[in-house]
Amino acid sequence: MKYPLLPKSLECSTKLRTLILHKCLLMFDCSAIGEILNLEVLNFANCGIRKLPSKIGNLKKLKLLDLIGCVNLRIDDGVLNNLVNLEELYMRADDEKAIRFIDSNHAELTELSKHLSALEVEFFENSDELLECSINELFEKTEVLSLQMDVPIASGLMKLEFLKVSQCPVLEFLAYSKNGGAGEIGFQKLKFLYLEKLAKLEGFCNNVNVIELPQLVYLILDGLPNFTNIYPEKTSTTSSVSSNVSPIQPFFNKNMLIPKLERLIILSMDKLKEIWPYQFSSSDVVNACMLTKIEVMECDNLVNMFPTNPMSLMGRLEVLDVRECGSIEVLLNIDMSCVGEIE
Structure with a gap:
């Protein structure tokens, strides 16, 4: 898909519940998707989308959002906060290029995670940034977790x-x-x-x-x-192990x-x-x-x-x-x- 989605055509799609845009370029503003108010599943997997616009937050009935493979994606303020019925969120990146989180995204994700049942997310290489954003607070209800770093969140x-x-x-x-x-x-x-x-x-x-x-x-x-x-x-045998025998x-x-x-x-x-x-x-x-x-x-x-x-x-x-x-x-x-x- 090289051309923008037409807002008028989407406004007529009042019965649409699932929209899957797989491996589409989408090098344009996707705000019009925010007009499909009955949407429950939105899949941007491996798309070229660079920005999740604020109007996506209008999708109050959305239960699943898939952003897997959306490299260097930026999420507008308020989007995650407004998806009040979201249950599953997938944000694993490809090619080691993760989603570009900003401070407001961290706070919104923490709040959103209280009613998530599935979360897949890939962060920054710096574990200090993970701790500073209080990632351990994300898992109050989450039952499925995919981790790719060693982080002290077990409790x-x-x-x-x-x-x-x-x-x-x-x-x-x-x-x-x-x-x-x-x-x-x-x-x-x-x-x-x-x-x-x-x-x-x-x-x-x-x-x-x-x-x-x-x-x-x-x-x-x-x-x-x-x-x-x-x-x-x-019993422990570490003290009796000789230097030429593997412990x-x-x-x-x-x-x-x-x-x-x-x-x-x-x-x-x-x-x-x-x-x-x-x-x-x-x-x-x-x-x-x-x-x-x-x-x-x-x-x-x-x-x-x-x-x-x-x-x-x-x-x-x-x-x-x-x-x-x-x-x-x-x-x-x-x-x-x-x-x-x-x-």
Whole structure:
């Protein structure tokens, strides 16, 4: 579309509920769209629009606004404030050129987010600017969040159900605390966690004592090169590790509570040697006994799939899929003298 939309034709479109302008140039004023007062879905995905004019704020019935791929877009004052019924907002950019937020946009987005159920947004490279705009206040109701930076907002994500973090080469921790190991982090509603291609990831949090994931049922770990184990040993071994032996680095820490985990998928973890580094007893499996599906692929240094006598761990297991892990020596290591003691 090279030519402006005709205001008169749009004014006649009183019944129009959805308008999708995909990959259109739109190198002109789009204010006329603000006359389609019954519009509920407006999609500018990958369009050449450079400005979201103030008249878009007239769309009081709008529920979904898609600005994905609208690089260097500027949003006029008042637009976000006036979209009083908006439920879903997508603003992910392409080619690392994010939307050009101004101070008023930050304030309006904070207010708007109180009734959003889905938000996808990409900011500036400078994390200080994120903190100054109080991004942690955006998530009072938001249930779907796509993050591309390590930002200390975990305490505000009480209702988050789905979290995917992908291809962040400098990310070291999902949550960061400056309080010297004190306190707790609780993702009370998180059900699905997908971590992919995080080259520097060292753990879930740098120094928080307790991490609670009480509703987590689905965990995917893909391309995390720094971990040798998924579950930790019973006792810390860091002090006894010799200089020529790589330290054990588990993904979960000893105080990470995940009682409902059902599906564990592990892909392309180059240093992974063991998933469970010690023999289980019936009292140890509170964080693993609900597993129904385990899938492991392309872990070339994995030696043991399960610990010794894993029967209590496998009480609910329905699917076990292990592929392209050529270093595995033992799949099930069972001490037959103990079989009679274990149901």
